[in-house]
Amino acid sequence: MHTVILMLPGGRRVCHHFFVHDEAAPVKTPARAAMTAFGPVRMGGSRGYIACMGKEAAVTPQVERDRVIPRSHTNEARAVTCPGCMQSAEWKETMARIRERAGTPPEPAPDGDQTKG
Numbered sequence: 001m002h003t004v005i006l007m008l009p010g011g012r013r014v015c016h017h018f019f020v021h022d023e024a025a026p027v028k029t030p031a032r033a034a035m036t037a038f039g040p041v042r043m044g045g046s047r048g049y050i051a052c053m054g055k056e057a058a059v060t061p062q063v064e065r066d067r068v069i070p071r072s073h074t075n076e077a078r079a080v081t082c083p084g085c086m087q088s089a090e091w092k093e094t095m096a097r098i099r100e101r102a103g104t105p106p107e108p109a110p111d112g113d114q115t116k117g
């Protein structure tokens with residue numbers, strides 16, 4: 001068994017999907033507690049889905065033919081690198097709201113690999 005890290009075209013960035021919070025979604029992230037200087041902090045246990053995969057897809061790592069495929073995801077839209085998620089309406093709306101609040105003009109979604117050059 002080995003873990004497969006999904007790299008984007010160009011091979012220098014790991015694929016991070018966009019996690020969309022949705023109380024009506026059938027899947028939930030695993031809950032865990034992390035110890036911090038301020039005491040234990042509960043994390044996870046959020047309902048939602050990965051924008052490029054649809055609401056039914058698991059958000060946890062998947063095992064396929066003896067390989068562990070992580071489904072790295074974040075709800076921080078600016079940290080997303082998955083080209084599929086960056087084409088989703090959910091990601092585009094979130095980024096538009098972030099840019100609006102920051103007062104920066106909208107930018108077209110990249111077509112994927114920005115590591116060239």
Ligand SMILES: [Zn+2]
Binds near residue numbers: 051
């Ligand atoms: Zn994705």
